[in-house]
Amino acid sequence: MTLTSSPVNLGDSENQENSQILGADALMDSLRLHGVSTIFGYPGGAILPIYDSVYKAEKQGWLKHILVRHEQGAAHAADGYARSTGSVGVCFGTSGPGATNLVTGIATAQMDSVPIVVITGQVPRPAIGTDAFQETDIFGITLPIVKHSWVVRDPSEIASVVAQAFFIAASGRPGPVLIDIPKDVGQELFNYQPVQPGSLIPPGFQLPKEPDSLSIAKALKLIEDSQRPLVYAGGGVISAGAHNSLSELAKRHHLPVTTTLMGKGAFDERDSLSVGMLGMHGTAYANFAVTECDLLIAIGARFDDRVTGKLDTFAPRAKIIHFEVDPAEVNKNRTADVALIGDLGISLKQLLELSLRKKVQPNTSQWLGLIDKWKKQYPLVVPPAEGMIYPQEVLLAVRDIVPEAYITTDVGQHQMWAAQYLRNGPRQWISSAGLGTMGFGVPAAVGVQTALPNEKVVCIAGDASILMNIQELGTISQYKLNTKIIIINNHWQGMVRQWQQSFYEERYSATNMLNGEPDFVGLANAFGIKGILIKNRNEFVDQLKEALLEPGPILIDVNVRRDENCYPMVPPGKSNAQMVGLPAHPELAINPNRKCPSCGFTSSSKNKFCPECGSSI
Template sequence: MKTGAKVLIEGLLRQGTKTIFGYPGGVVLPIYDVLYDSPLQHILVRHEQAAAHAADGYARASGRVGVCLATSGPGACNLVTGIATAYMDSIPVVALTGQVPTSLLGNDAFQESDIHGITMPITKHNYLVTRAEDLPQVIAEAFYIASTGRPGPVLIDLPKDVSTGEVPDEIEFPTSVNLRGYQPTVKGHPRQIERAAELLTKAERPLLYVGGGTILSGAEQELLALAERLGAPVTTTLMGLGAICGDHPLNLGMLGMHGTAYANYAVTECDLLVAIGARFDDRVTGRIETFAPNAQVIHIDVDPAEIGKNKSVDVPIVGDVRHVLAQLISRLPAGSKTGPWLARIDQWRAIHPLTIRDDGLLHPQYVVRTLSELLDGEGVIVSEVGQNQMWAAQHFCFKKPRSWITSGGLGTMGYGLPAAMGACFARPGEQVVLIAGDGSLQMNIQEFGTIAQYRIPVKVVVLNNGFLGMVRQWQELFYEHRYAYTELPPVNFVGIARAYGIDGMVVEECGEVREALRTAIAHDGPFVVDVHVEREENVFPMVPAGAAINEMIGSRL
């Protein structure tokens, strides 16, 4: 006989799990005891939220399922923000939580919380296991559900007596999973593909609007082939950055609230919009009624519920982006007629480029651009949330998919540092650089402890402006400069890093930026660069909330 805990770890190993992020506690002791001499690498975080974010960052950087583990009650509850973050961005994570023994369930036992109920709306699916012998099936299903179709987090709640319960040694692990209620569509419907091909062939001003689904699907080659065959410009969402090389001539960069002016104008003027693994989020569309007003719309998504949710669609195609694009490409004649359209876009591009002021002051955008030059598209950039995130999205030239990790849908401050840790384990030997703000960094700054303990080689670049910058920007623009509770007192980040045993340096002059970043990149191990940037810099262009996306402010009209 063997215990449920043993079956659990065996199940994880069979799924190919190598690293898990976790934090021990009472009811997961049986699991930790098995972990102690298992080949599974366990990374001890300093707060369970970080375990969830690290598993999420691991998944985004690798394309594999990330795994985190927490104890019952507070441990499980601390995972919630991380699970919700993964859910909003469709990231495959399996979250394991301990639970009080089944005999005490519902009794308000010590450290009991109904995490199964709590996470129902923020997981793709979840389980409360009540018998140890169910574990092989549940683990197989959880990984299958998390990683297929539209990916997402799955939680498995494990009462202590399930972990200690005994099952026969020869218990079987399923080799495949078949769920009646879950049959994701992979290939696009031939009739819709036909209709889409017709529209694409006719379009004079096509625009590909590319979201994170394209990266999740691994469709970058198909996307490139489609864009080049049609001569169609490509704009990506925040989550889609890296789906096409940032310096490709057809790339217009990001669209939406802080998108490039030329991408937003292209949306407004295009006659055919092809949404590819994107979901017409409000930060992308602005006022939805005025989004792509002149265009017919083709929407490709693996999740049928996204199609027609926010915007009516002329040709819906349910299926995996990579398969659907391949189906489409084979039906399109070569040779494009988009010359005049691209010329028009190039005019906008010339008039409204993304610029930074060259006045000798230390602008945060300059830091991002310099980092972009130094890394030249290699490695992984992780961001926190807020201005730092938008500047990174705008000014870093992403050249490959999975080179950009950010909390898009939920916008979780404190995501970046633990996610960067996860990325380091997913991509050993590659540069992982966190672009942080001083506000966000302090939301999970305790993870310096984890980084120091395992010498996780994260390079942290703090765009330190002493403000909760994005909120301050809104207060400046829309609340008459009334900076209500957004100013942060100076923090000695390098001092904090050093206290944990991590090296770092402060940068206060524009001229020191390049050298400091070089030092960080060359440094063997984690490093913190605390850059004191212009305090009241704004992220422009900007579409005010509720405006049409061609109504930007700060784009030098």
């Protein structure tokens, strides 16, 4: 078959109906129909026909392709694009190692319910199954970490597959999907028939059901009767765009609100009702509140282990209301007294409408007073302004200098300090939570800054994490992205070192990063990016402010105290009330040898909470 070499007008799909075009051109036009204007990717042999169509699309002006330096960076950039905008992110990779390099990014998106469409090249159809050069069964490899996937064996399937892919990625609980396209499918001429977005519901796919009105009434009754309620908001609130409804519900019923790492930004952390993040490195007052509450209102959260600690001690005396779009998450880790399965935005709106028809008389004043007392007694620590720079000080300075910035993070101590001290609006916190992917921050910032070129974007990185994908400095340099990267540099794999200190008798195996660590400023300069080294306490705030407010990409290497630990911390297998690293407050001490009324455990500890089950004693 003779292939057309003349450019196809991808901007007029109606005129293309029933016309002979290449499979690769049909793919690009289908993406255009679904609102795609940015793609992150890296070319290679099997995907070259598609990149030839990318060339045409860029010439026509409707597409911007961002060339990353590693396919993992493409997946994370598409992820950051999606988290910051609410739109579906798109990335490309070729067959074999190009496809397998995308796997970590796909798993990251799956764990955090982020909608991305991943398109990979594949060896030609006759070569599939022959162990051809750069052949990998990426369809099989990714089955456990995608919502759905396809191998396109006929170009006539392209338009419908793309329509299904975008529908599935963004509907219900969002997540990644994968389309694998053999090279010869992209090169084949066929009669293209466009498929409009939303016009094709995939076979067997079920949209979330409408919330049950009886369950909504039961939930409201529990809220009205509760004296110690607590809202536990997760990333589902942000995915559903339900943050305004959450705020109205909390203020109307005087409900304190705690958020997960994924839920940061779902509720204004400057509001007096906010108790910040809960869990392993959550605030003390959030963890005390969840231990003592009598009603836990879980909204778009999944009761994961980093939040609950020892599961049977998590909210041990609370009734549970669970708002959730994914039925598989309901009753998985905790049994719900009332489950509201469906779109969170619709469920919260209907709950509010029912509440507004009634006279509300909140009875949570004593509870809020107790939480305020905990806030005063167990605040997040602000270290003394002496000696080497503390990492917490850096985050507080960032909060003051660029309060409205979009924040991406890598994973580790710096991530937890950022979560504790920074305050973010909806979609302004972009961090790998479920998978905990080191190397996420820089490429995610590429995605956010590409999507939002006029916004401040700051990546908070660790000196170990940033090395995982530091090649993406080349991407930032090439596209002159106005991204600021702050390295909280303690010359360790900081969180691993903290665990080795706490639980492995200070046997620091393979965590010291000092030997072999690069000159980050010199490295940034080698990529054509300005680099700044900050060591001096007396000048660090001024240096940081100047760098953050200066236009253009800048890498800021801040050397901080090497041995600083991230507290509070809930040790693994313990209840949330058993935090370490809290300041002592004698006024909260109890008489020794008290017997726990819940589990019968006798303790000589002066802690207010039972060390066995977390209940008040």
